[in-house]
Amino acid sequence: MSLPRIYLSPPHLCGAEAEFVNEAFATNWVAPLGPNVDAFEREVCEFTGAKAACALSSGTAAIHLALRLLGVGAGDTAVCSSLTFAATANPILYQGASPVFVDSEAASWNLDPALVRDALAAGKRAGRLPKAVVAADLLGQCADYASLRTVCAEFGVALLQDSAESLGATCAGVAAGRQGDVGVFSFNGNKIITTSGGGMLVSDDAALVERARFLATQARDPAPHYQHSTYGYNYRMSNVLAGIGRGQLQVLTQRVETRRRNEAFYRAALGNISGVTFMPEAPWGRSNRWLSHIQIDPALAGASREDVRLALEAQNIESRPLWKPLHLQPAFAEFRAEARVTGVAERLFERGLSLPSGSALTETELERVATVVRNALPAAQA
Numbered sequence: 258m259s260l261p262r263i264y265l266s267p268p269h270l271c272g273a274e275a276e277f278v279n280e281a282f283a284t285n286w287v288a289p290l291g292p293n294v295d296a297f298e299r300e301v302c303e304f305t306g307a308k309a310a311c312a313l314s315s316g317t318a319a320i321h322l323a324l325r326l327l328g329v330g331a332g333d334t335a336v337c338s339s340l341t342f343a344a345t346a347n348p349i350l351y352q353g354a355s356p357v358f359v360d361s362e363a364a365s366w367n368l369d370p371a372l373v374r375d376a377l378a379a380g381k382r383a384g385r386l387p388k389a390v391v392a393a394d395l396l397g398q399c400a401d402y403a404s405l406r407t408v409c410a411e412f413g414v415a416l417l418q419d420s421a422e423s424l425g426a427t428c429a430g431v432a433a434g435r436q437g438d439v440g441v442f443s444f445n446g447n448k449i450i451t452t453s454g455g456g457m458l459v460s461d462d463a464a465l466v467e468r469a470r471f472l473a474t475q476a477r478d479p480a481p482h483y484q485h486s487t488y489g490y491n492y493r494m495s496n497v498l499a500g501i502g503r504g505q506l507q508v509l510t511q512r513v514e515t516r517r518r519n520e521a522f523y524r525a526a527l528g529n530i531s532g533v534t535f536m537p538e539a540p541w542g543r544s545n546r547w548l549s550h551i552q553i554d555p556a557l558a559g560a561s562r563e564d565v566r567l568a569l570e571a572q573n574i575e576s577r578p579l580w581k582p583l584h585l586q587p588a589f590a591e592f593r594a595e596a597r598v599t600g601v602a603e604r605l606f607e608r609g610l611s612l613p614s615g616s617a618l619t620e621t622e623l624e625r626v627a628t629v630v631r632n633a634l635p636a637a638q639a
Protein backbone atom coordinates (compact mmCIF):
# COMPACT_ATOMS: atom_id res chain seq x y z
CA MET A 258 0.00 0.00 0.00
CA SER A 259 1.37 3.38 -0.94
CA LEU A 260 1.65 6.36 1.35
CA PRO A 261 -0.95 9.16 1.03
CA ARG A 262 -0.48 11.34 -2.02
CA ILE A 263 1.48 14.55 -1.61
CA TYR A 264 0.16 17.21 -3.97
CA LEU A 265 2.08 20.02 -5.60
CA SER A 266 0.11 22.94 -4.16
CA PRO A 267 -3.29 22.02 -2.71
CA PRO A 268 -5.74 24.44 -1.08
CA HIS A 269 -5.11 25.16 2.60
CA LEU A 270 -8.08 26.54 4.51
CA CYS A 271 -7.71 28.19 7.91
CA GLY A 272 -11.26 27.93 9.28
CA ALA A 273 -12.23 31.59 9.04
CA GLU A 274 -13.49 31.03 5.47
CA ALA A 275 -16.58 29.15 6.69
CA GLU A 276 -17.73 32.09 8.85
CA PHE A 277 -17.81 34.44 5.87
CA VAL A 278 -19.45 31.82 3.66
CA ASN A 279 -22.05 31.02 6.34
CA GLU A 280 -22.79 34.72 6.69
CA ALA A 281 -23.44 34.89 2.94
CA PHE A 282 -25.92 32.01 3.28
CA ALA A 283 -27.54 33.39 6.43
CA THR A 284 -28.16 36.75 4.79
CA ASN A 285 -29.18 35.22 1.42
CA TRP A 286 -26.26 36.95 -0.34
CA VAL A 287 -25.63 33.94 -2.55
CA ALA A 288 -26.23 36.09 -5.60
CA PRO A 289 -23.12 37.30 -7.38
CA LEU A 290 -21.68 40.41 -5.79
CA GLY A 291 -22.60 41.50 -2.26
CA PRO A 292 -20.88 42.53 0.96
CA ASN A 293 -18.13 39.86 0.87
CA VAL A 294 -17.07 41.00 -2.61
CA ASP A 295 -16.90 44.64 -1.54
CA ALA A 296 -15.01 43.75 1.64
CA PHE A 297 -12.62 41.39 -0.17
CA GLU A 298 -11.72 44.14 -2.63
CA ARG A 299 -11.20 46.62 0.21
CA GLU A 300 -9.06 44.13 2.14
CA VAL A 301 -6.86 43.35 -0.89
CA CYS A 302 -6.37 47.11 -1.32
CA GLU A 303 -5.35 47.35 2.34
CA PHE A 304 -2.96 44.42 2.01
CA THR A 305 -1.28 45.60 -1.18
CA GLY A 306 -1.68 49.36 -0.85
CA ALA A 307 -3.41 49.51 -4.26
CA LYS A 308 -5.93 52.33 -4.65
CA ALA A 309 -8.67 50.23 -6.26
CA ALA A 310 -9.53 46.59 -6.93
CA CYS A 311 -12.14 44.59 -8.80
CA ALA A 312 -12.85 40.97 -7.80
CA LEU A 313 -13.37 38.71 -10.81
CA SER A 314 -14.19 35.14 -11.77
CA SER A 315 -10.55 34.30 -12.57
CA GLY A 316 -7.08 35.70 -13.03
CA THR A 317 -7.47 35.04 -16.75
CA ALA A 318 -10.58 37.24 -16.83
CA ALA A 319 -8.61 39.96 -15.05
CA ILE A 320 -5.84 39.81 -17.66
CA HIS A 321 -8.41 39.95 -20.44
CA LEU A 322 -10.13 43.03 -19.01
CA ALA A 323 -6.79 44.72 -18.35
CA LEU A 324 -5.66 44.20 -21.95
CA ARG A 325 -8.89 45.63 -23.33
CA LEU A 326 -8.66 48.63 -20.98
CA LEU A 327 -5.03 49.23 -21.90
CA GLY A 328 -6.06 49.44 -25.54
CA VAL A 329 -4.76 46.11 -26.85
CA GLY A 330 -7.06 45.25 -29.74
CA ALA A 331 -7.35 43.44 -33.04
CA GLY A 332 -4.17 43.59 -35.11
CA ASP A 333 -2.06 44.92 -32.24
CA THR A 334 0.93 43.27 -30.64
CA ALA A 335 1.79 42.88 -26.96
CA VAL A 336 5.13 41.87 -25.48
CA CYS A 337 4.69 38.88 -23.16
CA SER A 338 6.85 36.64 -20.98
CA SER A 339 7.62 33.37 -22.69
CA LEU A 340 8.39 31.48 -19.48
CA THR A 341 4.94 31.45 -17.91
CA PHE A 342 1.63 29.64 -17.80
CA ALA A 343 -0.42 29.95 -21.00
CA ALA A 344 -3.09 31.98 -19.20
CA THR A 345 -0.72 34.97 -19.20
CA ALA A 346 -0.85 35.08 -23.00
CA ASN A 347 -4.21 33.56 -23.94
CA PRO A 348 -6.15 36.81 -23.39
CA ILE A 349 -3.86 38.53 -25.93
CA LEU A 350 -5.43 36.17 -28.48
CA TYR A 351 -8.94 36.82 -27.10
CA GLN A 352 -8.34 40.43 -28.09
CA GLY A 353 -7.29 39.45 -31.60
CA ALA A 354 -3.76 40.67 -30.90
CA SER A 355 -0.43 38.87 -31.35
CA PRO A 356 2.06 38.12 -28.59
CA VAL A 357 5.73 39.02 -28.97
CA PHE A 358 7.33 36.42 -26.69
CA VAL A 359 10.40 37.59 -24.83
CA ASP A 360 12.89 35.47 -22.93
CA SER A 361 13.92 35.54 -19.27
CA GLU A 362 16.95 37.02 -17.54
CA ALA A 363 19.06 35.02 -15.08
CA ALA A 364 18.47 36.91 -11.81
CA SER A 365 14.70 36.34 -11.51
CA TRP A 366 13.90 34.11 -14.51
CA ASN A 367 11.40 36.78 -15.53
CA LEU A 368 11.09 39.10 -18.52
CA ASP A 369 14.51 40.39 -19.62
CA PRO A 370 14.27 44.21 -19.71
CA ALA A 371 17.03 44.52 -22.34
CA LEU A 372 15.16 42.18 -24.69
CA VAL A 373 11.91 44.02 -24.00
CA ARG A 374 13.67 47.21 -25.01
CA ASP A 375 14.86 45.56 -28.24
CA ALA A 376 11.34 44.35 -28.98
CA LEU A 377 9.80 47.79 -28.38
CA ALA A 378 12.49 49.54 -30.42
CA ALA A 379 12.04 47.10 -33.33
CA GLY A 380 8.26 47.49 -33.15
CA LYS A 381 8.56 51.25 -33.18
CA ARG A 382 10.91 51.21 -36.18
CA ALA A 383 8.45 48.99 -38.03
CA GLY A 384 5.58 51.36 -37.20
CA ARG A 385 4.01 48.68 -35.02
CA LEU A 386 4.82 49.60 -31.42
CA PRO A 387 3.42 46.93 -29.05
CA LYS A 388 0.42 48.26 -27.10
CA ALA A 389 1.43 46.68 -23.80
CA VAL A 390 4.07 44.68 -21.98
CA VAL A 391 2.67 41.71 -20.06
CA ALA A 392 5.11 40.62 -17.36
CA ALA A 393 4.51 37.44 -15.36
CA ASP A 394 6.00 36.95 -11.88
CA LEU A 395 7.31 33.39 -12.12
CA LEU A 396 6.66 31.03 -9.19
CA GLY A 397 6.10 33.95 -6.82
CA GLN A 398 9.04 36.19 -7.67
CA CYS A 399 8.70 39.70 -9.08
CA ALA A 400 10.31 40.67 -12.34
CA ASP A 401 12.86 43.51 -12.53
CA TYR A 402 10.20 46.20 -12.45
CA ALA A 403 12.55 49.13 -11.89
CA SER A 404 14.05 48.38 -15.31
CA LEU A 405 10.81 47.31 -16.99
CA ARG A 406 9.06 50.51 -15.89
CA THR A 407 11.91 52.62 -17.25
CA VAL A 408 11.77 50.83 -20.62
CA CYS A 409 7.95 51.06 -20.81
CA ALA A 410 8.03 54.76 -19.90
CA GLU A 411 10.67 55.43 -22.57
CA PHE A 412 8.34 54.06 -25.24
CA GLY A 413 5.06 55.15 -23.64
CA VAL A 414 3.84 51.55 -23.46
CA ALA A 415 1.57 50.24 -20.68
CA LEU A 416 2.84 47.61 -18.24
CA LEU A 417 0.49 44.81 -17.18
CA GLN A 418 1.73 42.75 -14.24
CA ASP A 419 0.56 39.16 -14.03
CA SER A 420 0.97 38.57 -10.29
CA ALA A 421 -1.17 35.43 -10.31
CA GLU A 422 1.69 33.56 -8.63
CA SER A 423 3.25 36.39 -6.60
CA LEU A 424 0.52 37.63 -4.23
CA GLY A 425 2.27 38.28 -0.92
CA ALA A 426 5.71 38.81 -2.47
CA THR A 427 7.34 42.24 -2.50
CA CYS A 428 9.46 44.26 -4.90
CA ALA A 429 11.65 46.98 -3.36
CA GLY A 430 9.43 46.70 -0.28
CA VAL A 431 6.21 47.29 -2.21
CA ALA A 432 3.54 44.60 -2.51
CA ALA A 433 3.63 42.53 -5.70
CA GLY A 434 0.88 43.52 -8.13
CA ARG A 435 1.54 47.25 -7.70
CA GLN A 436 4.55 47.55 -10.03
CA GLY A 437 2.61 47.66 -13.28
CA ASP A 438 -0.06 50.09 -14.45
CA VAL A 439 -2.47 47.25 -13.74
CA GLY A 440 -1.85 44.18 -11.57
CA VAL A 441 -3.63 40.84 -11.66
CA PHE A 442 -4.04 38.18 -8.97
CA SER A 443 -5.43 34.65 -9.19
CA PHE A 444 -7.25 32.74 -6.46
CA ASN A 445 -7.30 29.47 -8.36
CA GLY A 446 -7.16 26.35 -6.19
CA ASN A 447 -3.40 25.85 -6.57
CA LYS A 448 -2.34 29.44 -5.77
CA ILE A 449 -0.96 30.70 -2.46
CA ILE A 450 -4.48 31.57 -1.33
CA THR A 451 -7.67 30.48 -3.05
CA THR A 452 -11.35 31.26 -3.45
CA SER A 453 -11.69 27.86 -5.20
CA GLY A 454 -11.62 29.93 -8.37
CA GLY A 455 -11.30 33.66 -8.82
CA GLY A 456 -9.11 36.61 -9.61
CA MET A 457 -8.65 40.30 -9.01
CA LEU A 458 -7.54 43.34 -10.94
CA VAL A 459 -5.80 46.12 -9.00
CA SER A 460 -4.57 49.55 -10.01
CA ASP A 461 -3.90 53.02 -8.67
CA ASP A 462 -6.01 54.24 -11.58
CA ALA A 463 -9.44 54.13 -9.92
CA ALA A 464 -11.22 55.11 -13.14
CA LEU A 465 -9.70 52.16 -14.97
CA VAL A 466 -10.85 49.81 -12.20
CA GLU A 467 -14.36 51.29 -12.35
CA ARG A 468 -14.35 50.64 -16.08
CA ALA A 469 -13.25 47.04 -15.44
CA ARG A 470 -16.17 46.63 -13.02
CA PHE A 471 -18.54 47.98 -15.66
CA LEU A 472 -17.26 45.68 -18.43
CA ALA A 473 -17.22 42.68 -16.06
CA THR A 474 -20.92 43.10 -15.24
CA GLN A 475 -22.23 42.97 -18.83
CA ALA A 476 -21.48 46.65 -19.53
CA ARG A 477 -24.86 47.88 -18.39
CA ASP A 478 -25.22 51.61 -18.85
CA PRO A 479 -27.00 53.55 -16.11
CA ALA A 480 -30.59 53.34 -17.42
CA PRO A 481 -33.79 51.70 -16.11
CA HIS A 482 -33.96 49.42 -19.16
CA TYR A 483 -31.09 47.34 -20.52
CA GLN A 484 -28.89 49.78 -22.40
CA HIS A 485 -25.41 48.94 -23.68
CA SER A 486 -23.02 51.40 -25.25
CA THR A 487 -20.40 48.65 -25.58
CA TYR A 488 -20.18 44.89 -25.17
CA GLY A 489 -19.28 43.39 -21.79
CA TYR A 490 -18.57 40.14 -19.97
CA ASN A 491 -19.91 38.13 -17.07
CA TYR A 492 -16.64 38.15 -15.14
CA ARG A 493 -17.54 39.09 -11.54
CA MET A 494 -16.75 36.99 -8.48
CA SER A 495 -19.60 35.48 -6.50
CA ASN A 496 -20.27 36.72 -2.98
CA VAL A 497 -19.95 33.16 -1.64
CA LEU A 498 -16.46 32.71 -3.08
CA ALA A 499 -15.37 36.16 -1.93
CA GLY A 500 -16.15 34.90 1.59
CA ILE A 501 -13.54 32.16 1.13
CA GLY A 502 -11.09 34.79 -0.08
CA ARG A 503 -11.66 37.00 2.99
CA GLY A 504 -10.80 34.11 5.27
CA GLN A 505 -7.75 33.18 3.19
CA LEU A 506 -6.45 36.74 3.11
CA GLN A 507 -6.25 36.71 6.92
CA VAL A 508 -3.52 34.05 6.73
CA LEU A 509 -1.70 35.18 3.57
CA THR A 510 1.31 36.50 5.49
CA GLN A 511 1.61 33.18 7.35
CA ARG A 512 1.26 31.29 4.07
CA VAL A 513 4.18 33.22 2.58
CA GLU A 514 6.36 32.39 5.57
CA THR A 515 5.41 28.70 5.41
CA ARG A 516 6.13 28.48 1.68
CA ARG A 517 9.47 30.18 2.24
CA ARG A 518 10.18 27.68 5.02
CA ASN A 519 9.41 24.80 2.62
CA GLU A 520 11.91 26.18 0.15
CA ALA A 521 14.55 26.64 2.86
CA PHE A 522 13.98 23.04 3.95
CA TYR A 523 14.60 21.71 0.44
CA ARG A 524 17.67 23.91 0.08
CA ALA A 525 19.14 22.52 3.27
CA ALA A 526 18.25 18.94 2.32
CA LEU A 527 19.26 18.98 -1.37
CA GLY A 528 21.43 22.04 -1.91
CA ASN A 529 24.74 20.25 -1.61
CA ILE A 530 24.01 17.65 -4.31
CA SER A 531 26.16 18.16 -7.39
CA GLY A 532 24.01 19.30 -10.31
CA VAL A 533 21.10 20.52 -8.15
CA THR A 534 20.49 24.25 -7.94
CA PHE A 535 17.60 26.37 -6.69
CA MET A 536 15.65 29.26 -8.12
CA PRO A 537 17.61 32.40 -7.17
CA GLU A 538 15.96 35.17 -5.17
CA ALA A 539 16.53 38.43 -7.03
CA PRO A 540 18.10 41.23 -4.96
CA TRP A 541 15.20 43.62 -5.63
CA GLY A 542 12.48 41.54 -4.05
CA ARG A 543 11.21 38.97 -1.62
CA SER A 544 9.57 35.97 -3.25
CA ASN A 545 6.53 34.28 -1.74
CA ARG A 546 8.12 31.00 -2.88
CA TRP A 547 4.76 29.86 -4.21
CA LEU A 548 6.48 26.78 -5.62
CA SER A 549 9.81 25.42 -4.42
CA HIS A 550 11.83 24.76 -7.51
CA ILE A 551 15.01 22.88 -8.37
CA GLN A 552 17.10 22.71 -11.50
CA ILE A 553 18.77 19.41 -12.28
CA ASP A 554 21.81 19.26 -14.54
CA PRO A 555 21.81 15.62 -15.68
CA ALA A 556 25.52 15.67 -16.55
CA LEU A 557 26.41 16.45 -12.94
CA ALA A 558 23.51 14.91 -11.04
CA GLY A 559 23.50 11.63 -12.99
CA ALA A 560 19.74 11.77 -13.62
CA SER A 561 17.34 14.14 -15.37
CA ARG A 562 14.44 16.11 -13.99
CA GLU A 563 12.13 13.62 -15.68
CA ASP A 564 13.88 10.73 -13.89
CA VAL A 565 13.28 12.54 -10.61
CA ARG A 566 9.67 13.36 -11.48
CA LEU A 567 8.95 9.69 -12.25
CA ALA A 568 10.68 8.57 -9.05
CA LEU A 569 8.48 10.97 -7.07
CA GLU A 570 5.36 9.84 -8.92
CA ALA A 571 6.20 6.20 -8.14
CA GLN A 572 6.09 7.21 -4.47
CA ASN A 573 2.74 8.97 -4.92
CA ILE A 574 4.29 12.45 -4.86
CA GLU A 575 3.25 15.10 -7.36
CA SER A 576 5.89 17.35 -8.93
CA ARG A 577 5.85 19.41 -12.13
CA PRO A 578 8.26 20.49 -14.82
CA LEU A 579 8.57 24.25 -15.15
CA TRP A 580 6.18 25.94 -17.62
CA LYS A 581 7.14 25.03 -21.17
CA PRO A 582 8.07 28.36 -22.81
CA LEU A 583 5.14 29.79 -24.75
CA HIS A 584 7.24 30.42 -27.85
CA LEU A 585 7.50 26.61 -28.11
CA GLN A 586 3.77 25.97 -27.61
CA PRO A 587 1.89 24.90 -30.76
CA ALA A 588 -1.16 26.88 -29.60
CA PHE A 589 0.62 30.16 -30.27
CA ALA A 590 2.55 29.21 -33.41
CA GLU A 591 0.09 30.74 -35.86
CA PHE A 592 -0.77 33.74 -33.67
CA ARG A 593 2.51 34.99 -32.32
CA ALA A 594 4.14 37.98 -33.94
CA GLU A 595 7.69 37.23 -32.94
CA ALA A 596 9.92 35.56 -30.35
CA ARG A 597 12.99 37.18 -28.82
CA VAL A 598 14.75 34.33 -27.18
CA THR A 599 18.28 33.63 -25.99
CA GLY A 600 17.76 30.09 -24.70
CA VAL A 601 17.42 30.96 -21.01
CA ALA A 602 13.78 29.88 -20.72
CA GLU A 603 14.32 26.73 -22.77
CA ARG A 604 17.20 25.59 -20.57
CA LEU A 605 15.25 26.37 -17.39
CA PHE A 606 12.33 24.35 -18.76
CA GLU A 607 14.50 21.36 -19.65
CA ARG A 608 16.04 21.17 -16.19
CA GLY A 609 13.34 22.55 -13.94
CA LEU A 610 11.17 20.66 -11.48
CA SER A 611 8.76 22.21 -8.98
CA LEU A 612 8.48 20.22 -5.76
CA PRO A 613 5.48 19.86 -3.43
CA SER A 614 5.03 23.31 -1.93
CA GLY A 615 1.72 23.39 -0.08
CA SER A 616 1.57 25.44 3.10
CA ALA A 617 0.08 22.49 5.02
CA LEU A 618 3.07 20.20 4.36
CA THR A 619 4.53 18.65 7.50
CA GLU A 620 8.24 18.25 8.13
CA THR A 621 7.76 14.49 7.77
CA GLU A 622 6.26 14.98 4.32
CA LEU A 623 9.01 17.38 3.28
CA GLU A 624 11.56 14.81 4.40
CA ARG A 625 9.71 12.11 2.44
CA VAL A 626 9.98 14.23 -0.73
CA ALA A 627 13.65 15.09 -0.16
CA THR A 628 14.54 11.43 0.43
CA VAL A 629 12.99 10.34 -2.87
CA VAL A 630 14.80 13.14 -4.72
CA ARG A 631 18.12 12.21 -3.11
CA ASN A 632 17.64 8.51 -3.86
CA ALA A 633 16.87 9.29 -7.52
CA LEU A 634 20.11 11.24 -8.00
CA PRO A 635 23.33 9.22 -8.35
CA ALA A 636 25.32 12.33 -7.42
CA ALA A 637 23.67 12.28 -3.98
CA GLN A 638 24.95 8.76 -3.31
CA ALA A 639 28.56 9.68 -4.03
Ligand SMILES: *Cc1c(COP(=O)(O)O)cnc(C)c1O
Nearest residue numbers: 315316317342344345421443445
Ligand atom coordinates in the same frame (compact mmCIF):
# COMPACT_ATOMS: atom_id res chain seq x y z
C1 LIG B 1 -2.78 30.74 -12.46
C2 LIG B 1 -2.23 31.71 -13.40
C3 LIG B 1 -3.05 32.48 -14.23
C4 LIG B 1 -4.52 32.23 -14.38
O1 LIG B 1 -5.27 32.46 -13.25
P1 LIG B 1 -6.73 31.79 -13.18
O2 LIG B 1 -7.31 32.39 -11.94
O3 LIG B 1 -6.51 30.31 -13.04
O4 LIG B 1 -7.47 32.15 -14.41
C5 LIG B 1 -2.47 33.45 -15.01
N1 LIG B 1 -1.16 33.64 -15.03
C6 LIG B 1 -0.32 32.92 -14.27
C7 LIG B 1 1.13 33.22 -14.30
C8 LIG B 1 -0.82 31.90 -13.45
O5 LIG B 1 0.01 31.16 -12.73
